[in-house]
Amino acid sequence: MQISARHLDKTTIFDVSGDIDLATSPQLRKALLHELRETRTPRVVLNLKAVRYMDSSGVASLVEGLKVSRGSGARLILYGLNPSVREVLQLSKLVKIFEIYENEEQAISP
Amino acid sequence: MGQSALLLKLELQSNPEMLCVVRHALGQLAETLGFSSAECRAVVLAVDEALTNIIRHGYGGEEGHPIRASFRRIQVALGGRQRKALEIMLEDRGKKVDGPKLCGRPLEELRPGGLGIHLINECMDAVEFRRKLGRNQLRLIKLLHGPKAEMGA
Numbered sequence: 001m002q003i004s005a006r007h008l009d010k011t012t013i014f015d016v017s018g019d020i021d022l023a024t025s026p027q028l029r030k031a032l033l034h035e036l037r038e039t040r041t042p043r044v045v046l047n048l049k050a051v052r053y054m055d056s057s058g059v060a061s062l063v064e065g066l067k068v069s070r071g072s073g074a075r076l077i078l079y080g081l082n083p084s085v086r087e088v089l090q091l092s093k094l095v096k097i098f099e100i101y102e103n104e105e106q107a108i109s110p
Numbered sequence: 111m112g113q114s115a116l117l118l119k120l121e122l123q124s125n126p127e128m129l130c131v132v133r134h135a136l137g138q139l140a141e142t143l144g145f146s147s148a149e150c151r152a153v154v155l156a157v158d159e160a161l162t163n164i165i166r167h168g169y170g171g172e173e174g175h176p177i178r179a180s181f182r183r184i185q186v187a188l189g190g191r192q193r194k195a196l197e198i199m200l201e202d203r204g205k206k207v208d209g210p211k212l213c214g215r216p217l218e219e220l221r222p223g224g225l226g227i228h229l230i231n232e233c234m235d236a237v238e239f240r241r242k243l244g245r246n247q248l249r250l251i252k253l254l255h256g257p258k259a260e261m262g263a
Binding site: 084 | 158165
């Protein structure tokens with residue numbers, strides 16, 4: 001898994017690629033929680049277009065990020081979900097819990 | 111249960127970095143057997159979640175412990191006719207698994223963790239666990255074009 005950050009006005013976009021699983025999800029979790037807790041960015045966006053696979057440890061990282069964002073009044077937004085990532089969120093009954101968009105334009109619109 | 115043919119046998123270590131190797135091999139195997147794309151993703155997710163549980167809970171996150179995985183083509187009698195299926199057997203020497211933990215947790219609760227068992231049950235047509243001679247054995251069955259052909263439907 002690769003993860004890199006872009007910073008716009010009051011928004012950080014993480015571009016994530018590869019597989020999010022037991023081996024790689026700690027890296028995602030660390031980046032998300034740092035952005036939400038330490039940097040206190042009001043809007044954190046995850047670009048998942050290039051994520052081929054996500055397991056429950058990846059879902060757990062997103063849920064933890066969502067809980068922290070809710071606690072601090074920030075927004076955690078996902079976009080570009082491929083079928084594999086969408087399915088794991090659907091099976092976890094979490095697809096309606098997250099703010100999900102099709103593309104970046106929608107994700108960063110006010 | 112009718113005839114059974116061993117297709118693939120893997121001996122791996124409880125190393126999280128091996129999960130992607132198993133996923134790729136299993137995805138190819140399921141595709142070769144004629145499973146649809148959605149079925150392939152379901153089998154891969156279930157096995158990945160099961161191996162993750164073995165590594166995290168059975169072996170407490172320690173690397174270097176043995177896990178055996180075998181994949182067989184089988185015939186299952188269902189509704190008076192024989193159905194083609196993939197049988198996956200995972201075996202480890204980790205801690206005994208508690209029965210209640212195999213049921214998963216209620217999904218209404220928004221908290222990280224505890225989703226693996228739920229995903230395995232959703233993705234597979236049969237899930238059986240037993241403890242035998244100090245080993246955990248998890249048997250997973252996926253019917254070819256079975257009732258759970260479409261994930262997340």
